[in-house]
Structure formats: structure tokens, C-alpha cells
Amino acid sequence: MKIIVIGATGTIGAAVASALAARKHEVVRASRKGEVKVDIDDPATVRALFAAVKNADAVVSCAGNAVFKPFAQLTDADYALCLRSKLMGQVGLARLATDHLNDGGSITLTTGVLAGKPMPGSAAISLVNAGLEGFVRAAALELPRRLRINAVSPPWVKETMVKFGMDPSPGLPAAAVAKAYVAAAEGAMQGEIIEAAKFG
Amino acid sequence: MKIIVIGATGTIGAAVASALAARKHEVVRASRKGEVKVDIDDPATVRALFAAVKNADAVVSCAGNAVFKPFAQLTDADYALCLRSKLMGQVGLARLATDHLNDGGSITLTTGVLAGKPMPGSAAISLVNAGLEGFVRAAALELPRRLRINAVSPPWVKETMVKFGMDPSPGLPAAAVAKAYVAAAEGAMQGEIIEAAKFG
Numbered sequence: 001m002k003i004i005v006i007g008a009t010g011t012i013g014a015a016v017a018s019a020l021a022a023r024k025h026e027v028v029r030a031s032r033k034g035e036v037k038v039d040i041d042d043p044a045t046v047r048a049l050f051a052a053v054k055n056a057d058a059v060v061s062c063a064g065n066a067v068f069k070p071f072a073q074l075t076d077a078d079y080a081l082c083l084r085s086k087l088m089g090q091v092g093l094a095r096l097a098t099d100h101l102n103d104g105g106s107i108t109l110t111t112g113v114l115a116g117k118p119m120p121g122s123a124a125i126s127l128v129n130a131g132l133e134g135f136v137r138a139a140a141l142e143l144p145r146r147l148r149i150n151a152v153s154p155p156w157v158k159e160t161m162v163k164f165g166m167d168p169s170p171g172l173p174a175a176a177v178a179k180a181y182v183a184a185a186e187g188a189m190q191g192e193i194i195e196a197a198k199f200g
Numbered sequence: 201m202k203i204i205v206i207g208a209t210g211t212i213g214a215a216v217a218s219a220l221a222a223r224k225h226e227v228v229r230a231s232r233k234g235e236v237k238v239d240i241d242d243p244a245t246v247r248a249l250f251a252a253v254k255n256a257d258a259v260v261s262c263a264g265n266a267v268f269k270p271f272a273q274l275t276d277a278d279y280a281l282c283l284r285s286k287l288m289g290q291v292g293l294a295r296l297a298t299d300h301l302n303d304g305g306s307i308t309l310t311t312g313v314l315a316g317k318p319m320p321g322s323a324a325i326s327l328v329n330a331g332l333e334g335f336v337r338a339a340a341l342e343l344p345r346r347l348r349i350n351a352v353s354p355p356w357v358k359e360t361m362v363k364f365g366m367d368p369s370p371g372l373p374a375a376a377v378a379k380a381y382v383a384a385a386e387g388a389m390q391g392e393i394i395e396a397a398k399f400g
Contacts, residue, residue: 130334
């Protein structure tokens with residue numbers, strides 16, 4: 001399959017691109033900084049991506065920003081960034097992918113464990129992740145041309161915890177998280193929230 | 201208790217205001233059209249409401265618009281309206297209520313059954329409702345001054361089904377749905393999604 005990975009320079013995205021390439025898929029690595037440029041916060045760049053990369057069978061999004069901050073300190077701008085980036089950036093990607101992927105193609109978005117298991121500081125992220133999950137479950141009922149849509153819910157990732165100076169022992173390595181994205185792209189799931197922790 | 205009901209002229213809001221008044225609470229009926237004016241889509245009007253109505257113990261939101269439309273027909277403007285109104289209108293209300301309610305006060309928002317049980321046409325509404333639920337679960341972990349936040353999830357309401365020309369037999373009367381809001385305002389729940397169908 002020809003698979004576009006968005007956010008391919010990030011911790012999870014790089015692992016997903018490697019895992020898909022190892023499975024002999026043709027992988028197009030797209031990101032804000034790489035050779036194939038896209039920024040999901042900006043729908044015009046997503047349209048340009050699909051105009052440049054034709055006949056893809058799948059798109060995987062490992063992109064989108066959100067703000068982790070105490071509830072009392074979250075500003076209007078923080079919420080706006082979360083909505084524009086991780087939430088509507090991915091929703092917009094899914095809507096455009098619906099028009100451009102090959103028949104039977106697959107869309108995989110990224111949610112996260114805070115959707116259903118919040119912690120102090122996660123109000124905006126929990127909103128975004130839960131909203132994405134609601135969207136995926138609903139959009140799956142109406143996709144044309146045997147297209148599929150799912151979301152992977154990564155737990156805390158070991159490499160990210162190291163980066164943040166946290167104890168990485170409860171984390172899942174990015175390479176294990178990547179298996180959930182491979183399963184979503186290659187499998188038959190539709191409208192599912194795939195817990196990456198199960199692939200550890 | 202002194203309780204502000206927002207959307208008090210709507211089907212559910214009017215039933216909630218009546219039910220709270222029958223329980224001897226002091227009810228402030230606020231809406232876009234009534235005597236006490238507020239439009240949750242416009243944060244300035246919410247700020248004005250809390251400036252005008254001081255020392256409230258609870259606020260109940262039965263307000264917020266969202267668009268039910270086939271996935272392929274949902275426009276950028278439809279999603280923007282849903283985010284601005286039912287989602288961020290209620291999130292913004294909760295954030296301002298946190299600053300203005302009396303200690304131990306209660307915030308009750310409105311989600312809906314489509315959050316977890318989508319149907320064709322509900323992609324935008326399912327996104328909004330699920331996002332609200334994620335927000336409520338997370339914000340509940342951090343509210344100051346013993347404040348509480350919950351969301352009521354109404355099923356299809358009998359009066360609404362009649363209005364839309366649907367068979368109302370599977371619907372729950374608004375008066376039964378209102379019991380869930382009374383329970384949220386008077387009870388001790390925190391961060392819960394309250395299924396109104398259980399109050400039928």
C-alpha cells in the first residue's frame with residue numbers, strides 16, 4: 001500500500017513510518033519540517049499534500065498539538081490552539097482524505113489515553129481526545145467507497161517520558177505503539193479506538 | 201439554592217427551571233430571548249450574566265447549538281458553529297462559573313446520547329458531545345472551592361420528537377429528563393456523565 005504518514009519526524013510518527021516501511025509499504029513521510037511538507041493546523045497545506053501525493057491507500061496522522069496545563073491557567077488561546085491543531089486539524093485531514101484516498105483506503109488518527117482517563121492538567125487535551133473519538137465513531141458510519149477510519153490511543157510513550165524527565169518505566173516504547181497503527185492500516189477495523197497499550 | 205438555568209425557554213431548559221422551582225430553589229431563567237439575557241456563543245454575555253446575577257449556587261446549561269447533517273455535507277462553517285456554540289459555549293460557561301459561583305456550587309452542562317452512540321448524520325454532534333464529556337471528567341479533578349461539574353446526557357426527548365415529526369414513543373418526556381438536572385444540582389456527583397434515561 002501507498003501510505004502517507006503525517007508527523008513522520010515525531011517520536012511516534014517516525015516509529016510508525018519505519019514499521020510500515022519494514023512491512024514493504026510505500027511510505028510518504030510528511031511533516032512540518034521534512035521534504036514532503038504539511039501542517040495539519042493549516043488546511044491549505046493538507047489540500048496541497050493530497051494534490052501532490054496522488055493515489056494513496058492510507059493516511060496515518062501522528063500530528064497535532066494540545067496544551068497540558070492546570071485548568072485555572074488554561075487560556076482562550078490554549079483552547080483555540082488545541083481545537084485548531086489536534087482536534088480540527090485531524091478532523092479536517094479525515095474530511096479531505098475521504099475525497100482523495102483510493103477506494104477501500106484507510107484513515108488513522110491519533111487520540112490518547114487522557115480522553116477517558118484524565119489527570120490534573122488535562123482538561124483541554126481530554127476535551128480534544130474525547131472529541132476525536134466521538135468523531136471517529138460517528139464518521140465511520142458514513143464513509144463512502146469502503147473507506148475506513150479509526151483512531152489509535154497511545155499510552156504514555158517511553159521515549160516521550162525520557163524527554164520530559166519522567167520515570168519511563170511505565171511507558172510503552174514507540175516501536176510497540178507503532179504496531180497499533182500498522183494494525184489499523186492493514187486490518188479491517190472501522191470506527192474503532194485502538195488501545196496501543198494492547199500491542200506492548 | 202439560587203440556580204441559574206441557561207436555555208430556560210427551550211424544551212429541556214423550561215422543564216428544568218420548573219422542576220427546580222418546584223423544589224423551592226430560587227431560579228434565574230436566562231436565555232437568548234428572555235428577561236435575563238445570555239447567549240453562550242458569546243462569552244461577553246456570559247460575563248455580563250455573572251456580573252448581574254451574583255452569589256448563585258449553581259448554573260445549569262441547557263443551551264448550545266450543533267448541526268445534524270450527513271457527513272459529506274458538513275461544511276467548515278457547520279463544524280465552527282458546533283465548536284463555538286454547544287462545545288466551547290458550555291466550556292466557557294464552566295470556566296467563568298468557576299470564578300463566580302458560591303463555594304460548593306455546581307455546574308451542570310448538557311451532552312447527549314450521540315456522544316457514545318452515533319448515528320448517520322451525527323459526526324459533528326458526536327464530536328461535540330464526546331468532547332464535552334472529556335472536558336467535564338478532566339475539569340472535575342481541578343475545580344477549586346468544592347465546586348462540582350457534571351454533564352447530563354439526555355436521550356431523545358418526546359416533545360422534541362413530536363416537533364420533528366418523529367414517532368415520539370421511544371422518547372423520554374422533558375419532565376423526566378429534568379430530574380437528572382435536579383439530581384446533578386442537589387447531589388454530590390463530581391465529573392459524572394449522568395444518563396437522563398435512568399430517571400424515566
